[in-house]
Amino acid sequence: RVLPGEPKAQKPEAQKMQLSxxxxxxxxxxxxxxxxxxxxxxxCLELMRRGADEVRSLDLRKDSPWITTLRRNGVVCIAGDISRNEDVEKALRGADCVFHLASYGMSAIYGPGEERHLPRIFRLAQMGLLTFTIGEPRVKNDWVYADNPIHALLLA
Incomplete structure (x- = not known):
């Protein structure tokens, strides 16, 4: 029996669950x-930082604000379309794991280097064209800091 305020003993299998x-x-x-x-x-950058042998980026865009950074950090950038089997097969060859993040439009995720949402929101607010309250029940978008979904993806 554990008394209030006493830490519960960890089960041996719980100790084994902690991953590097x-x-x-x-x-x-x-x-x-x-x-x-x-x-x-x-x-991609987090996977490289954590010791991936190879990271491949498959994207429609041949250029983005981050392509240079990706290449400089050893990421293989492949211009291709996920709706074309041959593009996907080429990028998948020999891959151990796939993260599917391709989408149309923007996500409501922000963080260092994000150049779409926050600058636009600040400009609109400065012009008096946008007022908003964070945490308001009527809010239609949830904003997520970039590290949160990255951590979740890596745990999956």
Whole structure:
């Protein structure tokens, strides 16, 4: 019996569940669809930082604000369309894991280097054309800091 205020003893199997930061990443090859977008770039860079053998970005865009950074950090950038089998097959060849982040339009995810949402919101607010309240029940968008979905993706 555990008395109030006493820590509960951890079960041995719970102790085994703690993974190192690079467990399952080191030495593996990853493919990220939408990898040249904001979230895709953050994920690609994190995979490289954690010791991935190879990270491939498959994106429609041949150029984005982050392509240079991706290449400089060793990410293989592949221009291709996820609706074309041959593009996907080429990017998938030999991959151990795929993260599917390709989408039409923008996500409501922000963080360092994000250049779409926050500057636009600040301009509109400065002109008096936009007022907003964070946490208001009528809000139609949820904003998420980039590290949160990246952490969730890596845990999946």
């Amino acid at each position: 930061e690079s467990e399952g990443i080191e030495g593996n090859t990853f493919m990220v669809t939408g990898g040249a977008g904001f979230v895709g770039t953050v994920l």
